[in-house]
Amino acid sequence: MTALDLPPGHFGPYGGRFVPEALTAALDELDAAFTDALADPAFGEELSELERTYTGRPNPLTPARRFSVECGGARVYLKREDLNHTGSHKINNVLGQALLTKRMGKERVIAETGAGQHGVATATAAALMGLECTVYMGEEDTRRQALNVARMRLLGAEVVPVTAGSRTLKDAINEAMRDWVTTVDRTHYLLGTVTGPAPFPRMVRHFHEVIGREAREQILAAEGRLPDAVVACVGGGSNAIGLFSAFLDDPDVLLRGYEAGGDGVETGRHASRFAAGSPGVLHGARTYVMQDEWGQTLPSHSISAGLDYPGVGPEHSWLHDTGRVVYEPVVDAEAMAAFEVLCRTEGIIPAIETAHALAGAMRLGRELGPDAVIIVNLSGRGDKDVATAAAWFGLGDAAPVGQQ
């Protein structure tokens, strides 16, 4: 089966729409609004203007000289999505979809969030554009990411802790879908990654392609050539697809995605859809899913809330099957080791999600050697993870100087 045999909205056999009929009209409306916006130069200009004056794009491609030493000497560059307003790549997609919400005449957005980065970005865009905002977040995640909960509330969003199921991102998505099906005439579901029913995967990818466009131009300016490898962490997979999109047609550029290995794939406590999942249907699309022999979704696990999801964007499933992108698990301990290395060599505290990509770069750099050029998507900053990291590294409160 090739992509051409299937209706639009598919990536090979993956993607499509598996949703309650009540959502069909809204997805058709969204598809039409997106198509219409793409053809309207004013939409592109408005988005570019926001990216420049609000997000702070273009963000730099930072040569990570001291970190490179830990990567077998390969020259590693960091695409600094952490320097965007709100601290991660998520804002790229959110601004695009918030503009579409206005175009569709809707006045309310809802979102799911795992680590809270997408929730914060959505709350930010809603405040900027005068939209009502409700964010669904698994109760477990509201504890892990308390700082982001406070940020969303400061921005005027309602945060709803979800107590169903495993109380993480998967259940937050279920709850957001239930809200949407009930309020769809006035609400847009501002989905935060390249998953879900068509047209979400294609649309969210489009809004993140700016990452790849900038990185390609920047690496050509810095090195005078394309990189040997481009790497990113993969939860739903939006930061990865955004960066990869500019290099998919360059067969000499290796593309690597790193998914959460949790306690280790062999323990069952992980979020490695490609290493241990199989094709199925979850949250509106056919894709790789962690599931049991009966098709029940298995709980995922990762130290990183943003990678703790049993499904993955359908385009990644296709890129996996075609071999264009290689996906590997990175366990919690390896990610946290890379987290510490980046803090100490570059003075940059990354998000724990991002630390999985950094661990991947350390592996790959040692494999490719000192002549290699590698771009890592530094998808988010780690302020939200300071408490988790402090607990991991056993950094208790230091005794104040001068006290006995």
Next chain:
Amino acid sequence: MSRSLAQVFAEAKAEGRAALIGYLPAGFPTAEQSVDMIAAMVDGGVDIVEVGLPYSDPLMDGPDIQSAVELALRGGATTDVVLDVVRQVSESGTTAVVMSYWNPIERYGIDRFAERLAQAGGHGVITPDLTPEEAGPWIAATSARDLDRIFLVAPSSTDARISQVSSVTSGFLYAASTMGVTGARTTVSSAAPELVARSRRLTKLPIAVGLGVSTGAQAADVAAFADGVIVGSAFVRRILQAETPAEATEQVRALARDLARGVRGG
């Protein structure tokens, strides 16, 4: 051998009433008791039993059914258990269909599921998250075994969409009364009569209305314009709230009686 869906709807029509369709998840509240609960539902006057296949991510269901399927899954309600419940219901002479989200069917094997369901005496499947665009292999598998495929329409469905959905549907068309998830509501949405009237102009299939019906009076209202009335969460809630299995059975039977009076015009 139980009667086909077409026969049940035709007989109800001949009696000048709507058919009553009752939903309960297999394995709820326990594997053994679920068959008793269904029997009580039938004893009270349910014409067609919708056996729910418990799924981990029921995104079209409200809190009552979510709780019920979580309990069922914890109790080991696998697809094979569901098929066994269908077999027992069918052997008792009652018409049974399965209601399932798509992934468990695909995982079981589309052909294998259709084959086993037909062997168990089931008459069809309601698939709330399968769209006609994605249904090619399912249409082939069900057609080959004379199983009915029940798709849904919603108040937001355009006329063109209703025609498209109806063209792949058999047995009956499931009209979701409201924009929302399953769950008892104090009033049945005013969108339902309009949706049924529109659908009637576009298909000859019997039309059953679901989502939100929980009392005999509501069933009577819906029966005035639809060919079938579907009730699920209200049964589930009676079982969740009962102190003992005996009380649960009694409550289910009493609700079914009330609803059965309702579909006969009150």
